[in-house]
Amino acid sequence: MRNYPLPSSLILLCVLTLASQCLYAQGGASIVNTKHNLSVTGPGPIKIAGETEICKFCHTPHSANPIAPLWNRRNPGTYYETYSSETMQATIGQPTGTSRLCLSCHDGTIALTQTYRRSKPIPGTIRITAADAGHVGTTLSDDHPISFGYTTALAARNKQIRNPTMLPAQLPLDHQGRVQCTTCHDPHNDNLGHFLRMDNRSGRMCTSCHNHEGWNSSSHATAAASVSGAQRDKWDNVSYKSVRDLACASCHRQEDSILSLCNCFNGSVYSDLLIVSRLST
Numbered sequence: 001m002r003n004y005p006l007p008s009s010l011i012l013l014c015v016l017t018l019a020s021q022c023l024y025a026q027g028g029a030s031i032v033n034t035k036h037n038l039s040v041t042g043p044g045p046i047k048i049a050g051e052t053e054i055c056k057f058c059h060t061p062h063s064a065n066p067i068a069p070l071w072n073r074r075n076p077g078t079y080y081e082t083y084s085s086e087t088m089q090a091t092i093g094q095p096t097g098t099s100r101l102c103l104s105c106h107d108g109t110i111a112l113t114q115t116y117r118r119s120k121p122i123p124g125t126i127r128i129t130a131a132d133a134g135h136v137g138t139t140l141s142d143d144h145p146i147s148f149g150y151t152t153a154l155a156a157r158n159k160q161i162r163n164p165t166m167l168p169a170q171l172p173l174d175h176q177g178r179v180q181c182t183t184c185h186d187p188h189n190d191n192l193g194h195f196l197r198m199d200n201r202s203g204r205m206c207t208s209c210h211n212h213e214g215w216n217s218s219s220h221a222t223a224a225a226s227v228s229g230a231q232r233d234k235w236d237n238v239s240y241k242s243v244r245d246l247a248c249a250s251c252h253r254q255e256d257s258i259l260s261l262c263n264c265f266n267g268s269v270y271s272d273l274l275i276v277s278r279l280s281t
């Protein structure tokens with residue numbers, strides 16, 4: 001669990017206890033117009049009627065569990081199916097740190113209102129269900145691996161990842177040097193969509209950590225063709241549609257399946273390749 005230095009905790013305490021103008025001036029300022037505003041004023045489809053406070057779904061000024069950063073979520077105690085593969089060098093265990101807190105809503109097992117501090121409980125039983133866009137579920141084996149140490153030793157074993165000392169400031173590891181949900185997502189800020197910390201156009205975010213030799217000159221990094229028709233629906237969340245802009249996301253989707261091949265060669269992107277595949281069947 002991340003241990004916040006005292007000043008940060010104090011700021012949070014201030015934010016949670018003082019008037020709203022103080023609140024908007026701090027870290028949570030931009031959360032108001034996002035799906036993480038679960039109060040009655042929230043813009044998203046999932047919110048709690050009658051609840052006016054925003055921060056308390058995740059933070060509490062008193063009796064927090066665990067203490068930093070003043071968390072107010074119950075631990076659902078879920079067992080997760082984690083990512084595994086033959087090529088992966090890091091060992092993946094059960095989720096730790098802030099990832100557990102994200103999952104306490106996003107695995108869909110307990111209600112959004114299951115907060116730790118119960119003296120003034122939030123009413124309602126709404127949870128994220130499999131039908132919702134934000135559902136991650138308990139199967140993490142098809143999502144990007146999390147809760148493992150991204151160390152210099154790991155980069156020495158796997159030449160296709162960069163040395164973690166070179167990571168851009170936008171992609172923070174936790175205080176134990178682990179990749180968590182919060183490495184790629186900032187729960188307070190949805191300016192880039194999907195609460196992402198970095199725009200992933202041309203695979204910029206992926207290639208901040210992954211270093212595939214020959215990638216930059218490959219056809220998947222340079223092709224201007226647009227994915228079209230039914231294929232487009234897979235990327236309805238982004239404004240760009242070309243193979244080179246989608247880059248890694250042409251083939252790898254994060255929360256869907258880390259590898260969901262797009263079937264570009266069925267003619268939806270390159271019709272000549274469709275003819276080739278027809279001839280060969």
Ligand code: HEC
Pocket residue numbers: 002008011012015016023026027028029031036037054055056057058059069098101182187188
């Ligand atoms: C959906 C859950 C969620 C909500 C709602 C939320 N926060 Fe947070 N907050 C987090 C997480 C997760 C962290 C830890 C971030 C990290 O580890 O990078 C955090 C950390 C913080 C911090 C510590 C500094 C930082 O940014 O890392 C402050 C300050 C803060 N939140 C303020 C607020 C305020 C104010 C509100 C209400 C307007 C709010 N938060 C609402 C999830 C939330």
Ligand code: HEC
Pocket residue numbers: 035036038044045046057058073098101102103104105106112128132133134135181182185186187193194195
């Ligand atoms: C208190 C419950 C709660 C917590 C804790 C929480 N979220 Fe969410 N989050 C939600 C809800 C509800 C939505 C809206 C889901 C929907 O509309 O399908 C959402 C939406 C999102 C989305 C956008 C999905 C979309 O459709 O655009 C992302 C990404 C996300 N959360 C990531 C996180 C991460 C990362 C954390 C931990 C740092 C976290 N959330 C913590 C409740 C929570």
Ligand code: HEC
Pocket residue numbers: 099102103106133134135136144145146179180181182183184185194196200237249252253254255256
């Ligand atoms: C390595 C970076 C990375 C990590 C780690 C990560 N995500 Fe994501 N996440 C993304 C990207 C990129 C997207 C954008 C949509 C996509 O590519 O599928 C995304 C999308 C999402 C969505 C929206 C799903 C949708 O289909 O609309 C949710 C919810 C989400 N992430 C939650 C989480 C949670 C919870 C964790 C931790 C258990 C997590 N993410 C860890 C990169 C990451």
Ligand code: HEC
Pocket residue numbers: 084085086087088089090091144145150154158161171179183184200205206207208209210248249252254258
């Ligand atoms: C913050 C750094 C970081 C970011 C951002 C990131 N990754 Fe990773 N990723 C890693 C590390 C570290 C590993 C573990 C490598 C190992 O253990 O061999 C990994 C593992 C993976 C794996 C599993 C590898 C295997 O051998 O099975 C895939 C697939 C993957 N990442 C794809 C992506 C994609 C696609 C993106 C962009 C959406 C992305 N990653 C963003 C750091 C990152």
Ligand code: HEC
Pocket residue numbers: 087160203206207210212215220247248249250251252259
């Ligand atoms: C044309 C589709 C395609 C594109 C584009 C693509 N990948 Fe892959 N990727 C694959 C396939 C297929 C595998 C092999 C999966 C397997 O063997 O299970 C793979 C494997 C991986 C692995 C696992 C380790 C390895 O080398 O086998 C990582 C990490 C990865 N890709 C990251 C990325 C990143 C980062 C990008 C963008 C810079 C990217 N990929 C672009 C299709 C693609």
